[in-house]
Amino acid sequence: MKITEGDVEYVAKLANLEVHEDERAELAAQLSRIVEYVEQLSKLDVSAVEPTTQILETVKHAVRDDRVASRTGSSDAGKTVKLFKVPKVITER
Amino acid sequence: MNLKNITADKLVALYRNRDLSVTEVITSVFDEIDRTDNQVRAYLTLCRDRAFEDARRIDAKIAAGEELESLSGVPVAIKDNMALKDVPTTCASRILEGYTPPYTATAVERLRAAGAIVVGKTNMDEFAMGSSNENSAFFTTRNPHNLDCVPGGSSGGSAAAVAAGMALVSLGSDTGGSIRTPAAFCGVVGMKPTYGRVSRYGLVAFASSLDQIGPFAKSVRECAQVLEVICGFDHFDSTSADVSVEPLLRDLDQPIKDIRIGIPKEYFIPGMDPEVKSRLEKCIKTYEDMGCRLQEISLPHTEQAIATYYLIATAEASSNLARYDGVRYGARKGGDSGLNDMYRKTRMNGFGKEVKRRILLGTYALSAGYYDAYYLKALKVRTLILQDFRKAFDQVDVILTPTSPTVAFRIGEKTSDPLSMYLSDIFTITCNLAGLPGISVPCGRNSAGLPIGMQLLANHFQEALLLRAAFNFERAFLLQ
Numbered sequence: 001m002k003i004t005e006g007d008v009e010y011v012a013k014l015a016n017l018e019v020h021e022d023e024r025a026e027l028a029a030q031l032s033r034i035v036e037y038v039e040q041l042s043k044l045d046v047s048a049v050e051p052t053t054q055i056l057e058t059v060k061h062a063v064r065d066d067r068v069a070s071r072t073g074s075s076d077a078g079k080t081v082k083l084f085k086v087p088k089v090i091t092e093r
Numbered sequence: 094m095n096l097k098n099i100t101a102d103k104l105v106a107l108y109r110n111r112d113l114s115v116t117e118v119i120t121s122v123f124d125e126i127d128r129t130d131n132q133v134r135a136y137l138t139l140c141r142d143r144a145f146e147d148a149r150r151i152d153a154k155i156a157a158g159e160e161l162e163s164l165s166g167v168p169v170a171i172k173d174n175m176a177l178k179d180v181p182t183t184c185a186s187r188i189l190e191g192y193t194p195p196y197t198a199t200a201v202e203r204l205r206a207a208g209a210i211v212v213g214k215t216n217m218d219e220f221a222m223g224s225s226n227e228n229s230a231f232f233t234t235r236n237p238h239n240l241d242c243v244p245g246g247s248s249g250g251s252a253a254a255v256a257a258g259m260a261l262v263s264l265g266s267d268t269g270g271s272i273r274t275p276a277a278f279c280g281v282v283g284m285k286p287t288y289g290r291v292s293r294y295g296l297v298a299f300a301s302s303l304d305q306i307g308p309f310a311k312s313v314r315e316c317a318q319v320l321e322v323i324c325g326f327d328h329f330d331s332t333s334a335d336v337s338v339e340p341l342l343r344d345l346d347q348p349i350k351d352i353r354i355g356i357p358k359e360y361f362i363p364g365m366d367p368e369v370k371s372r373l374e375k376c377i378k379t380y381e382d383m384g385c386r387l388q389e390i391s392l393p394h395t396e397q398a399i400a401t402y403y404l405i406a407t408a409e410a411s412s413n414l415a416r417y418d419g420v421r422y423g424a425r426k427g428g429d430s431g432l433n434d435m436y437r438k439t440r441m442n443g444f445g446k447e448v449k450r451r452i453l454l455g456t457y458a459l460s461a462g463y464y465d466a467y468y469l470k471a472l473k474v475r476t477l478i479l480q481d482f483r484k485a486f487d488q489v490d491v492i493l494t495p496t497s498p499t500v501a502f503r504i505g506e507k508t509s510d511p512l513s514m515y516l517s518d519i520f521t522i523t524c525n526l527a528g529l530p531g532i533s534v535p536c537g538r539n540s541a542g543l544p545i546g547m548q549l550l551a552n553h554f555q556e557a558l559l560l561r562a563a564f565n566f567e568r569a570f571l572l573q
Contacts, residue, residue, distance in 0.1 A: 027453065041400050051472030055288050
Protein backbone atom coordinates (compact mmCIF):
# COMPACT_ATOMS: atom_id res chain seq x y z
CA MET A 1 0.00 0.00 0.00
CA LYS A 2 1.27 3.42 -0.93
CA ILE A 3 1.42 5.98 1.86
CA THR A 4 0.40 9.42 0.60
CA GLU A 5 1.45 12.80 1.94
CA GLY A 6 -2.11 13.09 3.20
CA ASP A 7 -1.67 9.84 5.18
CA VAL A 8 1.53 11.22 6.71
CA GLU A 9 -0.27 14.37 7.76
CA TYR A 10 -3.17 12.38 9.24
CA VAL A 11 -0.96 9.92 11.15
CA ALA A 12 1.26 12.77 12.37
CA LYS A 13 -1.79 14.41 13.85
CA LEU A 14 -2.77 11.19 15.63
CA ALA A 15 0.76 10.95 17.03
CA ASN A 16 0.86 14.60 18.13
CA LEU A 17 3.70 15.27 15.75
CA GLU A 18 4.08 18.15 13.38
CA VAL A 19 5.70 17.28 10.08
CA HIS A 20 7.05 20.09 7.95
CA GLU A 21 5.61 20.29 4.46
CA ASP A 22 9.04 19.77 2.90
CA GLU A 23 9.53 16.54 4.89
CA ARG A 24 6.22 14.98 3.88
CA ALA A 25 7.18 13.70 0.44
CA GLU A 26 10.35 12.01 1.67
CA LEU A 27 8.57 10.47 4.66
CA ALA A 28 5.71 9.24 2.49
CA ALA A 29 8.20 7.54 0.15
CA GLN A 30 10.20 5.96 2.99
CA LEU A 31 7.10 4.77 4.84
CA SER A 32 5.64 3.38 1.59
CA ARG A 33 8.74 1.25 1.08
CA ILE A 34 8.61 -0.01 4.67
CA VAL A 35 4.87 -0.73 4.52
CA GLU A 36 5.30 -2.54 1.20
CA TYR A 37 7.99 -4.63 2.85
CA VAL A 38 5.93 -5.52 5.94
CA GLU A 39 3.00 -6.46 3.72
CA GLN A 40 4.77 -9.75 3.01
CA LEU A 41 3.03 -10.93 6.21
CA SER A 42 -0.27 -10.95 4.33
CA LYS A 43 0.98 -14.02 2.44
CA LEU A 44 0.73 -16.08 5.63
CA ASP A 45 -2.60 -17.55 6.68
CA VAL A 46 -2.81 -16.84 10.40
CA SER A 47 -6.60 -17.06 10.77
CA ALA A 48 -6.25 -19.93 13.25
CA VAL A 49 -3.27 -18.49 15.16
CA GLU A 50 -3.56 -16.73 18.52
CA PRO A 51 -1.67 -13.45 18.89
CA THR A 52 1.32 -13.25 21.27
CA THR A 53 1.57 -10.08 23.32
CA GLN A 54 3.56 -11.43 26.25
CA ILE A 55 6.18 -14.05 25.61
CA LEU A 56 6.35 -15.89 28.91
CA GLU A 57 2.99 -17.40 29.79
CA THR A 58 4.49 -19.00 32.87
CA VAL A 59 5.32 -15.63 34.36
CA LYS A 60 2.40 -14.12 36.16
CA HIS A 61 2.11 -10.39 36.30
CA ALA A 62 3.87 -9.55 39.49
CA VAL A 63 1.51 -8.15 42.06
CA ARG A 64 2.91 -7.59 45.50
CA ASP A 65 1.18 -7.42 48.85
CA ASP A 66 -0.38 -4.09 49.67
CA ARG A 67 2.29 -2.97 52.10
CA VAL A 68 4.03 0.39 52.17
CA ALA A 69 7.58 -0.13 50.95
CA SER A 70 10.19 2.51 50.52
CA ARG A 71 13.04 2.61 48.09
CA THR A 72 16.04 4.83 48.09
CA GLY A 73 15.37 7.77 45.89
CA SER A 74 11.60 7.59 45.61
CA SER A 75 11.13 10.18 48.33
CA ASP A 76 13.27 12.58 46.30
CA ALA A 77 10.84 12.58 43.40
CA GLY A 78 9.05 15.61 44.81
CA LYS A 79 12.25 17.63 44.66
CA THR A 80 12.32 17.41 40.90
CA VAL A 81 9.75 20.13 40.44
CA LYS A 82 9.85 19.88 36.64
CA LEU A 83 8.26 16.46 36.80
CA PHE A 84 5.08 17.95 38.22
CA LYS A 85 4.85 21.57 37.22
CA VAL A 86 2.86 21.78 34.01
CA PRO A 87 1.90 24.76 31.92
CA LYS A 88 -1.55 26.24 32.22
CA VAL A 89 -3.97 23.98 30.39
CA ILE A 90 -7.26 25.80 30.97
CA THR A 91 -7.67 29.21 29.43
CA GLU A 92 -10.43 31.78 29.79
CA ARG A 93 -12.68 32.24 26.84
CA MET B 94 46.88 0.01 34.20
CA ASN B 95 45.45 -0.90 30.81
CA LEU B 96 41.93 -2.27 31.17
CA LYS B 97 42.34 -4.21 27.93
CA ASN B 98 44.77 -6.57 29.70
CA ILE B 99 42.92 -7.34 32.91
CA THR B 100 39.74 -9.09 34.00
CA ALA B 101 37.32 -8.12 36.78
CA ASP B 102 38.45 -11.12 38.90
CA LYS B 103 42.10 -10.18 38.70
CA LEU B 104 41.41 -6.51 39.36
CA VAL B 105 39.47 -7.26 42.55
CA ALA B 106 42.23 -9.69 43.62
CA LEU B 107 44.84 -6.95 43.14
CA TYR B 108 42.78 -4.61 45.33
CA ARG B 109 42.37 -7.33 47.95
CA ASN B 110 46.14 -7.89 48.09
CA ARG B 111 46.65 -4.14 48.22
CA ASP B 112 48.82 -4.29 45.10
CA LEU B 113 46.76 -1.52 43.60
CA SER B 114 44.36 1.10 44.92
CA VAL B 115 40.95 1.74 43.43
CA THR B 116 41.79 5.45 43.13
CA GLU B 117 44.84 4.62 41.00
CA VAL B 118 42.71 2.52 38.66
CA ILE B 119 39.97 5.11 38.36
CA THR B 120 42.64 7.74 37.65
CA SER B 121 44.06 5.63 34.83
CA VAL B 122 40.56 4.97 33.42
CA PHE B 123 39.88 8.70 33.15
CA ASP B 124 43.36 9.24 31.70
CA GLU B 125 42.51 6.67 29.03
CA ILE B 126 39.14 8.34 28.40
CA ASP B 127 40.87 11.73 28.05
CA ARG B 128 43.30 10.22 25.54
CA THR B 129 40.91 8.11 23.51
CA ASP B 130 37.38 9.38 23.76
CA ASN B 131 37.85 12.51 21.66
CA GLN B 132 38.17 10.05 18.76
CA VAL B 133 35.90 7.15 19.74
CA ARG B 134 33.27 9.33 21.43
CA ALA B 135 31.64 6.56 23.44
CA TYR B 136 30.54 8.70 26.39
CA LEU B 137 27.78 11.28 26.64
CA THR B 138 28.32 12.07 30.32
CA LEU B 139 31.28 11.35 32.58
CA CYS B 140 30.75 10.80 36.30
CA ARG B 141 34.26 11.80 37.34
CA ASP B 142 33.57 13.25 40.79
CA ARG B 143 31.28 10.52 42.01
CA ALA B 144 33.60 7.83 40.58
CA PHE B 145 36.52 9.18 42.63
CA GLU B 146 34.26 9.48 45.67
CA ASP B 147 33.29 5.81 45.26
CA ALA B 148 36.95 4.87 44.75
CA ARG B 149 38.02 6.58 47.98
CA ARG B 150 35.19 4.88 49.88
CA ILE B 151 36.28 1.42 48.65
CA ASP B 152 39.95 2.21 49.31
CA ALA B 153 38.96 3.06 52.89
CA LYS B 154 37.17 -0.29 53.15
CA ILE B 155 40.28 -2.08 51.94
CA ALA B 156 42.45 -0.16 54.40
CA ALA B 157 40.07 -1.17 57.20
CA GLY B 158 40.41 -4.82 56.16
CA GLU B 159 36.74 -5.18 55.20
CA GLU B 160 35.49 -7.83 52.76
CA LEU B 161 35.15 -6.71 49.16
CA GLU B 162 32.13 -7.36 46.94
CA SER B 163 32.38 -9.31 43.67
CA LEU B 164 32.75 -6.16 41.54
CA SER B 165 34.34 -3.82 44.06
CA GLY B 166 36.18 -1.04 42.29
CA VAL B 167 35.35 -2.36 38.80
CA PRO B 168 34.84 0.58 36.40
CA VAL B 169 31.58 0.22 34.47
CA ALA B 170 29.82 2.24 31.77
CA ILE B 171 26.03 2.51 31.54
CA LYS B 172 24.00 3.08 28.38
CA ASP B 173 22.30 6.44 28.63
CA ASN B 174 18.78 5.01 28.69
CA MET B 175 19.16 3.73 32.25
CA ALA B 176 18.51 5.96 35.23
CA LEU B 177 21.30 6.89 37.60
CA LYS B 178 20.13 9.24 40.32
CA ASP B 179 21.18 12.88 39.90
CA VAL B 180 22.94 12.25 36.55
CA PRO B 181 21.18 13.27 33.32
CA THR B 182 19.51 10.50 31.31
CA THR B 183 19.25 11.66 27.71
CA CYS B 184 18.57 8.53 25.60
CA ALA B 185 20.72 10.52 23.13
CA SER B 186 17.63 12.64 22.44
CA ARG B 187 17.09 16.38 22.56
CA ILE B 188 13.64 15.83 24.01
CA LEU B 189 15.10 14.73 27.36
CA GLU B 190 17.40 17.75 27.61
CA GLY B 191 17.59 18.82 31.23
CA TYR B 192 15.97 15.66 32.62
CA THR B 193 17.69 14.22 35.67
CA PRO B 194 16.11 11.12 37.20
CA PRO B 195 15.42 11.16 40.95
CA TYR B 196 16.15 7.40 41.23
CA THR B 197 18.45 4.67 39.95
CA ALA B 198 17.51 1.73 37.70
CA THR B 199 17.45 -1.63 39.49
CA ALA B 200 20.19 -3.15 37.29
CA VAL B 201 22.47 -0.18 37.95
CA GLU B 202 21.59 -0.18 41.66
CA ARG B 203 22.58 -3.86 41.86
CA LEU B 204 25.88 -3.22 40.10
CA ARG B 205 26.63 -0.43 42.54
CA ALA B 206 25.65 -2.60 45.49
CA ALA B 207 28.22 -5.14 44.22
CA GLY B 208 30.88 -2.44 44.38
CA ALA B 209 31.03 -1.41 40.70
CA ILE B 210 31.94 2.21 39.96
CA VAL B 211 29.99 4.01 37.22
CA VAL B 212 32.45 6.07 35.16
CA GLY B 213 29.93 7.44 32.69
CA LYS B 214 26.80 7.18 30.57
CA THR B 215 27.31 6.03 26.98
CA ASN B 216 26.09 7.16 23.59
CA MET B 217 23.39 5.26 21.71
CA ASP B 218 20.93 5.61 18.87
CA GLU B 219 18.18 7.97 19.98
CA PHE B 220 15.76 6.02 22.20
CA ALA B 221 17.68 2.86 21.17
CA MET B 222 16.24 3.07 17.66
CA GLY B 223 19.01 2.12 15.28
CA SER B 224 21.65 -0.42 14.38
CA SER B 225 24.66 1.85 13.91
CA ASN B 226 24.69 4.61 16.55
CA GLU B 227 24.25 7.19 13.79
CA ASN B 228 20.82 8.15 15.13
CA SER B 229 22.23 9.75 18.27
CA ALA B 230 21.05 13.37 18.42
CA PHE B 231 24.51 14.41 19.64
CA PHE B 232 27.26 12.62 17.68
CA THR B 233 28.16 9.23 16.24
CA THR B 234 30.35 6.90 18.28
CA ARG B 235 33.12 5.34 16.21
CA ASN B 236 34.33 1.77 16.07
CA PRO B 237 37.62 1.49 18.04
CA HIS B 238 38.90 -1.04 15.46
CA ASN B 239 38.40 1.40 12.57
CA LEU B 240 37.27 4.95 13.28
CA ASP B 241 35.58 5.23 9.86
CA CYS B 242 33.21 2.40 10.76
CA VAL B 243 30.12 2.31 12.97
CA PRO B 244 30.32 0.57 16.36
CA GLY B 245 26.89 -0.98 15.75
CA GLY B 246 23.77 -0.05 17.61
CA SER B 247 21.95 0.84 19.46
CA SER B 248 24.25 0.25 22.48
CA GLY B 249 27.30 1.31 20.44
CA GLY B 250 28.80 3.52 23.15
CA SER B 251 28.77 0.73 25.74
CA ALA B 252 30.41 -1.74 23.33
CA ALA B 253 33.04 0.77 22.17
CA ALA B 254 33.87 1.82 25.75
CA VAL B 255 34.76 -1.78 26.67
CA ALA B 256 36.58 -2.46 23.38
CA ALA B 257 38.69 0.70 23.79
CA GLY B 258 39.59 0.02 27.43
CA MET B 259 37.55 2.97 28.73
CA ALA B 260 35.49 0.71 31.02
CA LEU B 261 36.04 -2.86 32.13
CA VAL B 262 32.42 -3.93 31.62
CA SER B 263 29.25 -2.10 30.65
CA LEU B 264 25.48 -2.36 30.43
CA GLY B 265 23.41 -2.05 27.29
CA SER B 266 19.82 -2.80 26.32
CA ASP B 267 18.66 -5.08 23.53
CA THR B 268 15.28 -4.73 21.78
CA GLY B 269 16.18 -6.25 18.40
CA GLY B 270 19.92 -6.87 18.66
CA SER B 271 21.11 -3.66 20.30
CA ILE B 272 23.60 -5.48 22.55
CA ARG B 273 24.65 -8.33 20.27
CA THR B 274 25.26 -6.33 17.08
CA PRO B 275 27.59 -3.75 18.67
CA ALA B 276 29.33 -6.57 20.56
CA ALA B 277 30.01 -8.32 17.24
CA PHE B 278 31.13 -5.11 15.49
CA CYS B 279 33.43 -4.07 18.36
CA GLY B 280 34.87 -7.51 19.09
CA VAL B 281 33.53 -7.94 22.63
CA VAL B 282 31.09 -10.33 24.32
CA GLY B 283 27.52 -9.05 24.64
CA MET B 284 24.54 -10.84 26.09
CA LYS B 285 20.79 -10.37 26.00
CA PRO B 286 19.17 -12.40 28.80
CA THR B 287 15.71 -14.02 28.69
CA TYR B 288 12.87 -11.49 28.66
CA GLY B 289 12.07 -10.78 32.30
CA ARG B 290 15.40 -12.04 33.67
CA VAL B 291 16.74 -8.54 34.39
CA SER B 292 14.47 -5.84 35.78
CA ARG B 293 13.57 -3.07 33.35
CA TYR B 294 12.81 -0.67 36.21
CA GLY B 295 14.61 2.56 35.36
CA LEU B 296 15.24 1.55 31.74
CA VAL B 297 13.56 4.02 29.40
CA ALA B 298 10.98 1.95 27.51
CA PHE B 299 11.28 1.54 23.75
CA ALA B 300 9.27 -1.64 23.03
CA SER B 301 8.19 -3.05 26.36
CA SER B 302 7.56 -6.63 25.26
CA LEU B 303 11.05 -6.88 23.69
CA ASP B 304 13.43 -4.70 25.77
CA GLN B 305 16.00 -6.37 28.01
CA ILE B 306 19.13 -5.12 29.80
CA GLY B 307 22.36 -7.09 29.48
CA PRO B 308 26.15 -6.91 29.90
CA PHE B 309 29.16 -6.25 27.66
CA ALA B 310 32.62 -7.53 28.61
CA LYS B 311 35.85 -8.69 27.01
CA SER B 312 35.28 -12.25 28.22
CA VAL B 313 32.38 -14.64 28.74
CA ARG B 314 33.31 -15.09 32.41
CA GLU B 315 33.01 -11.36 33.14
CA CYS B 316 29.73 -11.29 31.25
CA ALA B 317 28.45 -14.08 33.51
CA GLN B 318 29.72 -12.25 36.57
CA VAL B 319 27.84 -9.07 35.70
CA LEU B 320 24.68 -10.93 34.73
CA GLU B 321 24.72 -12.85 38.01
CA VAL B 322 24.73 -9.52 39.83
CA ILE B 323 22.00 -7.74 37.85
CA CYS B 324 19.48 -10.54 37.20
CA GLY B 325 16.60 -11.76 39.32
CA PHE B 326 13.11 -10.77 40.36
CA ASP B 327 12.27 -7.15 41.12
CA HIS B 328 9.02 -5.87 42.60
CA PHE B 329 9.40 -2.64 40.67
CA ASP B 330 9.01 -4.28 37.26
CA SER B 331 5.70 -6.06 36.78
CA THR B 332 7.15 -8.11 33.90
CA SER B 333 10.18 -9.21 35.90
CA ALA B 334 10.29 -13.02 36.05
CA ASP B 335 9.92 -14.63 39.46
CA VAL B 336 11.98 -17.61 38.34
CA SER B 337 14.97 -18.79 40.37
CA VAL B 338 18.39 -17.95 38.98
CA GLU B 339 20.83 -20.80 38.46
CA PRO B 340 24.39 -20.01 39.49
CA LEU B 341 26.02 -18.75 36.31
CA LEU B 342 29.70 -18.92 37.22
CA ARG B 343 29.88 -22.24 39.07
CA ASP B 344 29.64 -24.60 36.07
CA LEU B 345 31.03 -22.26 33.46
CA ASP B 346 34.07 -24.42 32.71
CA GLN B 347 32.23 -27.77 32.75
CA PRO B 348 32.65 -29.62 29.43
CA ILE B 349 29.89 -29.35 26.84
CA LYS B 350 30.48 -32.71 25.19
CA ASP B 351 27.25 -34.19 23.82
CA ILE B 352 25.21 -31.02 23.93
CA ARG B 353 23.12 -30.66 20.79
CA ILE B 354 23.72 -27.59 18.67
CA GLY B 355 21.33 -26.58 15.92
CA ILE B 356 22.32 -24.70 12.79
CA PRO B 357 19.23 -23.03 11.31
CA LYS B 358 19.41 -23.37 7.54
CA GLU B 359 17.43 -20.12 7.06
CA TYR B 360 20.27 -18.13 8.66
CA PHE B 361 22.82 -18.95 6.03
CA ILE B 362 21.40 -16.60 3.44
CA PRO B 363 22.88 -15.81 0.00
CA GLY B 364 23.69 -12.16 0.79
CA MET B 365 25.97 -13.06 3.68
CA ASP B 366 29.54 -11.73 3.70
CA PRO B 367 31.75 -14.70 2.59
CA GLU B 368 34.33 -13.99 5.30
CA VAL B 369 31.60 -14.09 7.97
CA LYS B 370 30.35 -17.36 6.50
CA SER B 371 33.77 -19.03 6.50
CA ARG B 372 34.39 -17.89 10.10
CA LEU B 373 31.09 -19.41 11.14
CA GLU B 374 32.04 -22.68 9.51
CA LYS B 375 35.19 -22.68 11.65
CA CYS B 376 33.04 -22.08 14.75
CA ILE B 377 30.92 -25.11 13.86
CA LYS B 378 34.10 -27.16 13.47
CA THR B 379 35.35 -25.98 16.89
CA TYR B 380 32.16 -27.29 18.52
CA GLU B 381 32.42 -30.58 16.63
CA ASP B 382 35.97 -30.98 17.92
CA MET B 383 34.67 -30.49 21.47
CA GLY B 384 32.34 -33.45 20.99
CA CYS B 385 29.10 -31.53 20.53
CA ARG B 386 26.42 -32.94 18.29
CA LEU B 387 25.66 -30.56 15.47
CA GLN B 388 22.57 -30.78 13.34
CA GLU B 389 20.72 -28.69 10.81
CA ILE B 390 17.40 -27.31 12.03
CA SER B 391 14.70 -25.19 10.45
CA LEU B 392 13.14 -21.95 11.69
CA PRO B 393 10.70 -21.49 8.81
CA HIS B 394 9.35 -18.05 9.73
CA THR B 395 12.75 -16.34 9.89
CA GLU B 396 12.01 -14.50 6.66
CA GLN B 397 9.00 -12.77 8.24
CA ALA B 398 10.85 -11.74 11.41
CA ILE B 399 11.93 -8.26 10.35
CA ALA B 400 8.47 -7.28 9.15
CA THR B 401 6.96 -8.66 12.36
CA TYR B 402 9.52 -6.88 14.50
CA TYR B 403 9.19 -3.48 12.88
CA LEU B 404 5.40 -3.55 13.28
CA ILE B 405 5.42 -4.64 16.93
CA ALA B 406 8.39 -2.54 18.03
CA THR B 407 7.15 0.66 16.37
CA ALA B 408 3.59 0.16 17.65
CA GLU B 409 4.87 -0.24 21.21
CA ALA B 410 7.27 2.67 20.74
CA SER B 411 4.55 5.00 19.48
CA SER B 412 2.65 4.31 22.69
CA ASN B 413 5.70 4.46 25.00
CA LEU B 414 7.01 7.69 23.51
CA ALA B 415 3.65 9.44 23.82
CA ARG B 416 4.78 10.49 27.29
CA TYR B 417 7.38 12.90 25.88
CA ASP B 418 5.09 15.82 25.36
CA GLY B 419 6.86 18.65 27.14
CA VAL B 420 4.79 18.27 30.29
CA ARG B 421 6.84 16.03 32.54
CA TYR B 422 10.25 15.47 31.01
CA GLY B 423 13.04 17.58 29.64
CA ALA B 424 12.57 20.06 26.85
CA ARG B 425 9.39 22.09 26.34
CA LYS B 426 8.65 24.17 23.26
CA GLY B 427 5.73 26.38 22.29
CA GLY B 428 2.60 26.53 24.40
CA ASP B 429 1.46 30.03 23.58
CA SER B 430 -1.47 28.68 21.61
CA GLY B 431 -2.54 26.05 24.12
CA LEU B 432 -1.62 22.58 25.21
CA ASN B 433 -1.88 20.76 21.88
CA ASP B 434 0.39 23.30 20.28
CA MET B 435 2.95 22.67 23.04
CA TYR B 436 2.73 18.89 22.56
CA ARG B 437 3.31 19.13 18.82
CA LYS B 438 6.05 21.74 18.92
CA THR B 439 7.91 19.93 21.70
CA ARG B 440 7.77 16.62 19.86
CA MET B 441 8.61 18.09 16.47
CA ASN B 442 11.71 19.83 17.83
CA GLY B 443 12.71 17.16 20.33
CA PHE B 444 12.63 13.93 18.31
CA GLY B 445 15.09 13.05 15.55
CA LYS B 446 14.18 11.75 12.11
CA GLU B 447 14.33 8.02 12.80
CA VAL B 448 12.29 8.32 16.00
CA LYS B 449 9.61 10.31 14.17
CA ARG B 450 9.61 7.77 11.35
CA ARG B 451 9.05 4.92 13.80
CA ILE B 452 6.37 6.77 15.76
CA LEU B 453 4.54 7.42 12.48
CA LEU B 454 4.87 3.79 11.37
CA GLY B 455 3.72 2.50 14.76
CA THR B 456 0.80 4.92 14.91
CA TYR B 457 -0.18 3.86 11.39
CA ALA B 458 -0.03 0.16 12.31
CA LEU B 459 -2.29 0.80 15.31
CA SER B 460 -4.73 3.17 13.63
CA ALA B 461 -8.37 2.34 12.91
CA GLY B 462 -8.70 0.32 9.74
CA TYR B 463 -5.11 -0.93 9.78
CA TYR B 464 -4.84 -2.51 13.23
CA ASP B 465 -5.97 -5.98 12.08
CA ALA B 466 -3.94 -5.95 8.88
CA TYR B 467 -0.68 -4.85 10.49
CA TYR B 468 -0.38 -4.92 14.26
CA LEU B 469 -2.62 -7.90 15.04
CA LYS B 470 -1.19 -9.81 12.10
CA ALA B 471 2.33 -9.23 13.43
CA LEU B 472 1.33 -10.52 16.87
CA LYS B 473 0.07 -13.70 15.23
CA VAL B 474 3.23 -14.18 13.20
CA ARG B 475 5.12 -13.67 16.45
CA THR B 476 3.31 -16.77 17.72
CA LEU B 477 4.55 -18.72 14.68
CA ILE B 478 8.13 -17.56 15.30
CA LEU B 479 7.85 -18.62 18.93
CA GLN B 480 6.51 -22.02 17.85
CA ASP B 481 9.47 -22.43 15.46
CA PHE B 482 11.82 -22.05 18.41
CA ARG B 483 9.76 -24.38 20.65
CA LYS B 484 10.07 -27.11 18.04
CA ALA B 485 13.77 -26.39 17.54
CA PHE B 486 14.50 -26.62 21.27
CA ASP B 487 12.82 -30.04 21.36
CA GLN B 488 15.67 -31.21 19.14
CA VAL B 489 18.66 -29.12 20.26
CA ASP B 490 20.01 -27.36 23.35
CA VAL B 491 21.69 -24.38 21.72
CA ILE B 492 21.33 -22.65 18.35
CA LEU B 493 24.38 -21.26 16.55
CA THR B 494 24.19 -18.44 13.99
CA PRO B 495 26.20 -15.45 12.83
CA THR B 496 25.41 -12.32 14.89
CA SER B 497 25.31 -10.11 11.81
CA PRO B 498 25.46 -10.86 8.08
CA THR B 499 28.36 -8.38 7.74
CA VAL B 500 31.17 -6.82 9.74
CA ALA B 501 30.92 -3.18 10.87
CA PHE B 502 29.93 -1.01 7.92
CA ARG B 503 31.20 2.46 7.15
CA ILE B 504 29.66 5.54 8.73
CA GLY B 505 27.04 6.96 6.35
CA GLU B 506 26.80 3.79 4.26
CA LYS B 507 23.20 2.95 5.18
CA THR B 508 21.75 6.20 6.52
CA SER B 509 19.90 7.18 3.35
CA ASP B 510 17.86 3.99 3.23
CA PRO B 511 16.07 3.11 6.51
CA LEU B 512 14.89 -0.25 5.18
CA SER B 513 18.41 -1.48 4.35
CA MET B 514 19.42 -0.54 7.91
CA TYR B 515 16.48 -2.55 9.28
CA LEU B 516 17.48 -5.59 7.21
CA SER B 517 20.90 -5.72 8.88
CA ASP B 518 19.13 -6.92 12.07
CA ILE B 519 17.98 -10.18 10.45
CA PHE B 520 19.89 -12.59 12.74
CA THR B 521 19.32 -10.86 16.08
CA ILE B 522 15.65 -9.95 15.91
CA THR B 523 14.01 -13.38 16.31
CA CYS B 524 15.58 -13.81 19.74
CA ASN B 525 13.70 -10.76 21.06
CA LEU B 526 10.42 -11.74 19.42
CA ALA B 527 10.67 -15.14 21.14
CA GLY B 528 12.05 -13.68 24.41
CA LEU B 529 15.09 -15.99 24.35
CA PRO B 530 18.55 -15.43 25.82
CA GLY B 531 21.26 -14.78 23.23
CA ILE B 532 24.96 -14.01 23.31
CA SER B 533 27.46 -12.73 20.77
CA VAL B 534 31.03 -13.99 21.14
CA PRO B 535 34.01 -12.75 19.08
CA CYS B 536 35.16 -15.45 16.66
CA GLY B 537 37.95 -13.77 14.70
CA ARG B 538 38.44 -10.92 12.28
CA ASN B 539 38.06 -10.41 8.57
CA SER B 540 40.97 -9.59 6.23
CA ALA B 541 40.55 -5.88 7.00
CA GLY B 542 40.94 -6.55 10.72
CA LEU B 543 37.28 -6.00 11.64
CA PRO B 544 35.78 -8.32 14.27
CA ILE B 545 33.22 -11.03 13.47
CA GLY B 546 30.66 -12.28 16.00
CA MET B 547 29.09 -15.69 16.55
CA GLN B 548 25.65 -15.76 18.12
CA LEU B 549 24.34 -18.51 20.39
CA LEU B 550 20.69 -18.79 21.48
CA ALA B 551 19.18 -21.01 24.15
CA ASN B 552 15.72 -21.72 25.52
CA HIS B 553 14.05 -19.43 28.07
CA PHE B 554 16.02 -19.10 31.33
CA GLN B 555 18.86 -21.31 30.07
CA GLU B 556 21.47 -18.60 30.66
CA ALA B 557 23.79 -20.98 32.53
CA LEU B 558 23.91 -23.42 29.61
CA LEU B 559 24.28 -20.58 27.10
CA LEU B 560 27.21 -19.07 28.98
CA ARG B 561 28.84 -22.49 29.37
CA ALA B 562 28.60 -23.11 25.62
CA ALA B 563 30.06 -19.65 24.98
CA PHE B 564 32.83 -20.05 27.56
CA ASN B 565 33.97 -23.40 26.14
CA PHE B 566 34.06 -21.92 22.66
CA GLU B 567 36.03 -18.89 23.80
CA ARG B 568 38.60 -21.09 25.54
CA ALA B 569 39.00 -23.41 22.55
CA PHE B 570 39.17 -20.44 20.18
CA LEU B 571 41.89 -18.71 22.17
CA LEU B 572 43.98 -21.90 22.08
CA GLN B 573 43.74 -22.17 18.29
